[in-house]
Amino acid sequence: MYRNSYALVNKNSLKDNIREIKEKYPDYEYYFGVVKNNCYHHGIGAVEALLAGGINYLCVSSLDEGMQIREKYSSIPILVLEPIDSQYISVAIENKITITVDALDFVKELVSMMLKDKLLIHIKLDTGMNRLGFKDKNALEEAYSLLKENKHIVVEGIYTHFATSGRGDIFYERQLKCLEDLLSVIPYEEIPIRHFDRSITFVSHKKITFANGIRLGIMMYGFNESVRVNTRGLKNYLRKVRRNMLLKKGLIHEYTTENNLQLNTAYSLYSSIISVRPVKVGEFVGYNASYQVLDDGYIATIQIGYADGVTKEFGIVVIDGEYYPIVADTMDMIMIFSKKSLKVGSLVEIIGPNRSVRDVARALGTNSYHLFTRITSRVPIIYEELENEKE
Ligand SMILES: Cc1ncc(COP(=O)(O)O)c(C=O)c1O
Structure with a gap:
């Protein structure tokens, strides 16, 4: 490094953040660390700290990002959040990288590929974001039975990504109902890993029974998503009045405003x-x-x-x-x-x-x-x- 401009990342803060989150939210088995875009620009070096803190599954957006991490870490499970091109399935298999399955056509393509080795997959459900995932129950049902019939495909996980956090909107309930509705057509309890959402969602609501895993992004990097409505000051008072009014009118869903997580940016x-x-x-x-x-x-x-x-x-x-x-x-x-x-x-x-x-x-x-x-x-x-x- 010859030019004196640089980012400085404190690995200890990252590790401590994960420990703090796990201590205050201990009811999960899987703590996914979202490390896409070069760990939110904290660099791949941050992975060491996240793992030291207790992250036990990593999420990346692409196979390329997954491969970059696999080169350094041979055994940590890695999930690619975006669907990958079917021509690269062998790369995922060889490198033990888990892929997201988000549509019936993709499932049909996978089962027709005559895979010879184990492919780990997580099913993605669309609960209102309209970006990726199954939103049709029949398609999900058919996809699930096709996947289960295939002896090389392992349905290791299932997940969704909410479009809104339910803070300041009425969509949280709707999304939960949508999730329940989709899950009703498959025996989802037999899927080992059921994960859900992002920092702001899990700190804002009580644990949902479906999930035994949470995906952590911005919070791991030290950004708390708490809204301090209970502190003093006119602005906070007005915020509280508005929130109570919206709650009374049923225009927003009940949510947790504050958490006592002590996080530090790194x-x-x-x-x-x-x-x-x-x-x-x-x-x-x-x-x-x-x-x-x-x-x-x-x-x-x-x-x-x-x-x-x-x-x-x-x-x-x-x-x-x-x-x-x-x-x-x-x-x-x-x-x-x-x-x-x-x-x-x-x-x-x-x-x-x-x-x-x-x-x-x-x-x-x-x-x-x-x-x-x-x-x-x-x-x-x-x-x-x-x-x-x-x-
Ligand atoms: C599918 C998915 N899950 C989880 C996250 C983590 O979100 P956050 O950084 O808000 O915790 C992201 C981030 O974009 C995501 O795309």
Whole structure:
């Protein structure tokens, strides 16, 4: 790493987050870690910490992502959440990667393939998202019996992904009913792994009897999904009044608002100053003279830019505990304004203890999921390694 711009990921925080979640939600056998998109941009190195914390199944979006993890981890079960092209079934089999089966046509294709080795599959049900999965009971019934008849196909799991969390909407009940309805046509209890949904859903509702597994994404990375309606302040009071009113009118489903999970984010993003120059009021900065200096001072250039995913819209950066506005961005560098001179080589916090992922996401008018997908693979990831545990 020769360029001084990098993401720093603390493996201990990730491990502790999983332990905390498992301690507070102990009623599951399977804790799936969703590690797609390079572990939400925490890098494949994060997998070690997630496993150390107690994740016992991984979810990826594609076979490519699955293979990347399989190269490093030979035995952890991996589920591909998207359907794969049938021409790559042998790759899944050879690498012991579990696939998602989401449609009757795909099942017919699978059973006609004369498989010679064991293929692990999870059936996906559509409970209202209208993206993937069985939504027709007859198709599900037929698919299930075809799968069960085939001695090389192992129906190891079944799952669904809700379109809404039921917080602020009435769809939760509807989705549950839809799930029950679909499950009524197959002996689903004989399927060993029955998993469900995502961080916000399982912390917002009591455990559903169907599930012996939960899929954890954003929470593992330290983002709690609790809504603090019971804290003080006018905004919270009004939120509580509104919620009670909607509940009374039956317009939202009862849900848990708060959880006492203590989670820590593990991700920081740093760069450094590579140039500092004095500027006078009225001078212009950046391409297209996009910023006009309002006061005499200094422009510091930082070696991270929009090719790394960092733009002017990030708003501010932190240097030695002080905040500075980003006034211009280019492909590889951003510029900040300072009243006092800054030092070349100074560490610049773009995301970190003083400027959280949530702060930056808010500045961008987005959320933490989107922010993580914005940071590009050009940014190297370095790790704070797991500490040895005392006996
Ligand atoms: C099918 C599926 N399950 C679980 C998750 C994890 O969601 P979250 O990060 O909200 O916990 C995702 C994330 O996109 C997903 O696509």
